[in-house]
Amino acid sequence: MKLKYLLPAVALFATQANAEVNINGFATIAGGFTSDETETLYQYGEDLNFDNDSLFGVQLSSDLDEDLNFTAQLISRGRDEWATDVEWAYMSYQANENVRFQFGKQRTPYFMYTEFFDVGFAYHWIAPPAGVYDLPLGTVTGLNTILSGSTGSVEHTFEILFGQENADAFLDGQNLESEIKDLFLFSWTVNYDWLMLRASQTTADITLEVTDLDPLLAGWRQTPFASVADALEFTEDEATFTEFGMRIELGDFQLIAEVTEFESDDNFTGDQESYFVSAAYRIDTVTLHLTYGADETDNDFSALAGVPAGVDPGLDALLAASNLTLQSRFEDATYTTVGFRWDFNPAAALKVEYTDLTDDQFGQDASLLRFAVTTFF
Amino acid sequence: MNKIFYKLIFAVSLMLAATNVFAESVVIVNPMNDSKLDKETIAKMFLGKTKYFSNGDKVVAISPKEKGATKQAFNEVVLDKSSSQLNAYWSKIIFTGKGRPPKEYDSDDEVKQQVASNGNVIGIIDAKSVDNTVKVVLRF
Numbered sequence: 001m002k003l004k005y006l007l008p009a010v011a012l013f014a015t016q017a018n019a020e021v022n023i024n025g026f027a028t029i030a031g032g033f034t035s036d037e038t039e040t041l042y043q044y045g046e047d048l049n050f051d052n053d054s055l056f057g058v059q060l061s062s063d064l065d066e067d068l069n070f071t072a073q074l075i076s077r078g079r080d081e082w083a084t085d086v087e088w089a090y091m092s093y094q095a096n097e098n099v100r101f102q103f104g105k106q107r108t109p110y111f112m113y114t115e116f117f118d119v120g121f122a123y124h125w126i127a128p129p130a131g132v133y134d135l136p137l138g139t140v141t142g143l144n145t146i147l148s149g150s151t152g153s154v155e156h157t158f159e160i161l162f163g164q165e166n167a168d169a170f171l172d173g174q175n176l177e178s179e180i181k182d183l184f185l186f187s188w189t190v191n192y193d194w195l196m197l198r199a200s201q202t203t204a205d206i207t208l209e210v211t212d213l214d215p216l217l218a219g220w221r222q223t224p225f226a227s228v229a230d231a232l233e234f235t236e237d238e239a240t241f242t243e244f245g246m247r248i249e250l251g252d253f254q255l256i257a258e259v260t261e262f263e264s265d266d267n268f269t270g271d272q273e274s275y276f277v278s279a280a281y282r283i284d285t286v287t288l289h290l291t292y293g294a295d296e297t298d299n300d301f302s303a304l305a306g307v308p309a310g311v312d313p314g315l316d317a318l319l320a321a322s323n324l325t326l327q328s329r330f331e332d333a334t335y336t337t338v339g340f341r342w343d344f345n346p347a348a349a350l351k352v353e354y355t356d357l358t359d360d361q362f363g364q365d366a367s368l369l370r371f372a373v374t375t376f377f
Numbered sequence: 378m379n380k381i382f383y384k385l386i387f388a389v390s391l392m393l394a395a396t397n398v399f400a401e402s403v404v405i406v407n408p409m410n411d412s413k414l415d416k417e418t419i420a421k422m423f424l425g426k427t428k429y430f431s432n433g434d435k436v437v438a439i440s441p442k443e444k445g446a447t448k449q450a451f452n453e454v455v456l457d458k459s460s461s462q463l464n465a466y467w468s469k470i471i472f473t474g475k476g477r478p479p480k481e482y483d484s485d486d487e488v489k490q491q492v493a494s495n496g497n498v499i500g501i502i503d504a505k506s507v508d509n510t511v512k513v514v515l516r517f
Contacts, residue, residue: 024471059472066435071474088474097429102474115473122469155426285461343461346443376468 019062027056028120030127030351030372039366041357042130043079043173051078053127053372055118057087067094075118080175085168087118087139102144109159109187110135110202112245112258120374124254124289124341126351129276131295131335132260135241136169136176136208140183154192159200161185169208179207181236187243198245206264208234213268216325219318231266231303232322239264252282270299270329278337287341289353297331332361348375401504402447404455404515405489407496410434414499414514420455422499424466425476430497437497438479439488447485451501454517 030053037046044052055078061071073088090104107115113128114135120126127133142163149156162184169178187200213233220229245258259275276293304322307315339353351374356367404419406412412430421427423438430436440448443460452458458466467478482488485506492500493510500511507513 022477026468026472057472059474061474061477069474073472073474090474092474094428107473116469119468119472122465122472282462285459343459346460347464349461376464376472 019064021060021062023058023060024377025056025058026119026121026374026376028118028126028372028374029054030120030370030374032126032368032370035367035369039364039368041355041366041368042134044368044370053370054078057118059088064091068092069094079170079173098147098149100146100148102146103142105139105141105165106144106161106163107138108140108161108163108183108185108202110185110200110241111243111260112198112247112256114138119376120351120372121347121349121376124280124287124351125278125291125337125339126353126370126372126374129274129278129291129293129335129337131274131293131333132258132276135262136171137167137178137180137206138170139165139167140180141165142183154190157187157189157191159185159187159189171208171210174212176211177209179236181205181207194248194250196245196247196249198243200241200243202241204239205236206234206239207236208269210234210268213325216318216321219314219321223315223318225307225315228303228307228318228322232268232325234264234267234269237265237267254278254280254282256280266300266303268299268325268329270297270326272297272331285343287343289337289339289341291337292334293337294334295331296333297329299326299329301326330361333357333359345375347377348373400446400450402450402501402517403504403507403513404451404499404501404517405492405507405511406499406514407492408510408512409496410499410512416455416515416517419499419515420457423451423456423479425470425478435497436499437495439491439498439500440479440481441485441488441502442481442483447501447503448481450517455515 031048031050032044033048034041034044034046042052055075057073057075059071059073061069063069069092071088071090072086074084075087076082076084086105088106090102090106093101109115111132113123113133116122117128117133140163142161144159144161147158164183165180167178169176183202183204185200185202187198189196189198217229217233220226240263242261243258248255257277262272274295276291278289278291280287280289304319307319309316309319335355335357337353337355339351342350344350351372354369358365410430412432418427422436428436442448452460452463470476485502488500488502489506489511492498
């Protein structure tokens with residue numbers, strides 16, 4: 001959703017002349033480079049890059065009455081040449097202490113950090129681990145019902161979100177069009193003093209328009225094996241996101257762990273499993289942290305099994321290109337990130353971190369140094 | 378050497394205790410508010426986790442400015458968090474639209490006026506500013 005859609009939102013604010021509008025914002029300016037010209041990691045290369053993780057966001061929110069609120073959030077990202085997108089635009093209604101509704105465009109809370117992924121001030125990393133959080137999709141438009149309550153000192157929160165959206169997606173460093181239909185998300189969060197546990201599952205029919213793939217798909221459709229094109233393309237495929245997360249907070253010590261899985265019906269992307277464990281220790285205004293994670297993607301070649309090789313050079317070329325596409329999605333990597341966050345001001349922090357990735361699939365090991373200043377107001 | 382050391386510690390703790398006495402702050406509610414309030418519940422109200430008083434009324438938590446001694450003491454003693462920890466906590470809540478930090482007022486008098494005129498409001502002020510228009514529910 002681009003800026004033109006903001007006008008109705010602004011109009012809504014304008015008609016509420018009596019309502020107080022709260023303006024808040026956040027910004028992260030981050031730079032990074034890999035240690036060698038042959039290495040790339042998280043879209044960084046050997047040359048210093050300030051675009052990938054730099055962003056700023058502005059949020060307007062207004063209480064229309066005691067229980068009714070409108071919130072809109074705009075984000076400009078360096079990686080999108082600082083184009084502004086509407087990330088949130090919704091009405092919320094707090095029906096009572098236990099029931100809250102959010103209706104409109106909102107971040108899809110697939111995993112623990114997805115809702116506030118861009119708010120660097122809220123966590124110790126420069127960005128949450130990419131292996132888990134490099135999701136192509138961010139937002140959905142629909143109705144989120146949030147139920148919360150406590151039994152003794154244990155607090156439970158359930159989120160039930162239905163939605164759909166035609167939106168921009170981001171895959172492997174490229175912007176593309178996407179369509180999400182029939183999204184259903186269910187999450188359960190348990191909070192007990194020092195412990196938080198979260199489990200969630202999301203299903204949706206997803207279309208990703210990967211234009212790079214079009215020549216290959218068109219090629220297959222001119223052969224008797226048009227079904228191969230259907231098996232490769234990501235069109236109205238049912239996808240499932242599953243997550244288990246945990247956070248332990250004991251005084252100045254924090255331990256965070258998350259396991260995620262992404263599965264989808266036959267298409268070129270493959271099924272991904274990821275996890276990370278992160279420990280952080282706070283000494284006054286400095287937080288030291290260490291993260292270890294692993295990402296594994298498997299792909300299925302069965303769609304190509306029925307195509308005879310060596311019969312026709314055209315078919316062979318299509319087979320070779322398809323094999324390459326499927327193979328390129330394979331992933332078997334582990335990484336370690338070590339870094340610190342220094343809160344040099346109550347509302348601003350400096351972060352420096354070093355990531356070392358071992359690629360057991362293609363041998364493309366890489367190390368990356370990143371630094372960032374993050375703030376909010 | 379040791380004796381001097383202990384004397385020094387004793388003197389310093391006396392001084393700290395003394396400053397504490399002089400800088401005592403309080404949590405106040407409207408005199409009509411008969412809700413049960415302990416330190417843990419009050420902390421949850423100021424963190425936006427508890428949204429209703431035990432009498433069923435909605436909670437509106439307010440405070441003097443972040444940089445003031447009262448607010449600093451409240452953060453340390455009642456919430457047990459530093460300013461940057463609280464900001465990290467609130468940045469997550471604000472930008473997911475789930476809530477807002479307590480509204481800040483310029484002076485104790487303004488906080489007191491809000492509490493005295495509205496049964497939903499819970500505030501913090503310096504103990505010296507207390508009068509009979511408000512009810513003290515916690516000293517810190």
